[in-house]
Amino acid sequence: MDASVQHEQATIPDGDKLSSVMQTIAEHKGCGTSGGSGKASCGSGAGENDLPPEIWEKVKNHPCYSEEAHHHYARMHVAVAPACNIQCNYCNRKYDCANESRPGVVSEKLSPEQAAKKVLAVASTIPQMTVLGIAGPGDPLANPEKTFKTFELIARTAPDIKLCLSTNGLALPDHVDTIAGFNVDHVTITINMVDPEIGAKIYPWVFWKHKRYTGVEAAKLLTDRQLQGLEMLTERGILCKVNSVMIPGVNDKHLVEVNKAVKSRGAFLHNIMPLISSPEHGTVFGLTGQRGPTAQELKALQDECEGEMNMMRHCRQCRADAVGLLGEDRSAEFTTDKIMAMEVNYDIDSRKAYQEAVESERVAKVVARQEELASLAGQSSDIKLLVAVATKGSGLINEHFGHAKEFQVYELSTAGAKFVGHRRVDLYCQGGYGDEDSLETVIRAINDCHAVFVAKIGGCPKSDLQAAGIEPVDQFAHEFIEKSAIAWFKSYLDKVNSGEIQHVVRGDAEIRQGALTSAA
């Protein structure tokens, strides 16, 4: 089909048209992708109205930066950077189980040439793939030649793809000009502390200028270089996100200071992630029994840091070679053997058509939310509560309770529905959890929620959820999440006001250890 015809179809704001465009593209490519139905997660508070227009323009198609975008756009990481220049107590470079999925872990290394081919193959198969990131498995800037060679090759062949990288920051000041030269406009720096005394508990050593530094001296060097690099990037107009790992008892309280330090230096988004720690990962923290935070501990810290700066809450702590929408991983479809055998025809027009159709879908979602929000006007209540949502993406309640591998969590108040996180419930490689009833796992993961919204749910789990004090809600199947959640909240408030039910505060919930797997 001619690309211009797809283009016309794509401008019609209709979900059916979107699938038709996808189908057309799929047929055109001779591939079997089902496109837009990937399992999406949800985002930072950042929406169109929260960010300056020039920043919104840069992030609106970037799943790792924008709440709106991550429902619709995909990213991929290429593992061209195996070497690292620091050691972190939450990282173990030796570990790669096929079912394992954590930052820093990959299944195969790629050369820059293989990586460029892979990017083209993926972008041709998945038209919503808009972002290419280099995130390791080591540090991209400890492998500057491989990293920049990859960027150079991709910029030449697929100029519409955004480039970004994620670094520990130690080598960052040395490479800022090169980064700017490649039009890399998104950089993520992992900053876990600004106090070297705390840093010494997180980083055993750093390697800098031909010398290994340890202890407080190492941490001092690292924090100085990180903050210097952050300042240099923001001075040049490059968007910076800061990732921080929340380690209870080590840096949890201190991250409020980190938040202030990075905000004052121009970072536009802060992503506080829970520590992933389990003895079988073989990390220092895993072996010493350092625990990760609970769901409420994480949320409380994110809430505390949320002021003028947007907090990112949809991070899935994905692998350094992940492919697809956040929350799904299609990397197994694109192994080196497969991509080298693929005949790639990079069609920039059909990618554009798909992306325009996605824009229409996004607009429809935002309109639905705003209409329902208007109906809350005039209501006043101090009640704030959490609800869990089973979704496959596109901002809809469209997943069966029993099929959900994770739930999105929204905080409801008279101010509206706000995405505040996601909870994993899939079972895999979990020491101590293996034989357990999966329903109990789900209840533990969403124990702080008052209700769970699903497309469908069986009778048995329904009564178990009710017994646990969580209301299963299936009346909004296949409707927009935020619109439905606000409608439900309104009727909840009515029932509380009429005395039909009493509002009770829920307890805490567990964060499952381990990042999202690619296991289907």
Next chain:
Amino acid sequence: MTLKIIASQCTSCSACEPECPNVAISEKNGTFVIDPKKCTECIGHFDEPQCAAVCPVDNTCVIDNSFPRYQPPA
């Protein structure tokens, strides 16, 4: 003497390769190896052997006792 890399512990991360001042390190069968003829233990270049200093796995780049100590030229 020279340094060697314990193959079973090498993660093949390649961090050591560009650090070696003697270009003695290369990839072989999935892990990295040090050419004992080229290794100088970094004497005359740096205060500590660079491969060992940058290696993410402790006790993986170690002195190989089967070779005599490196003697820097007088």
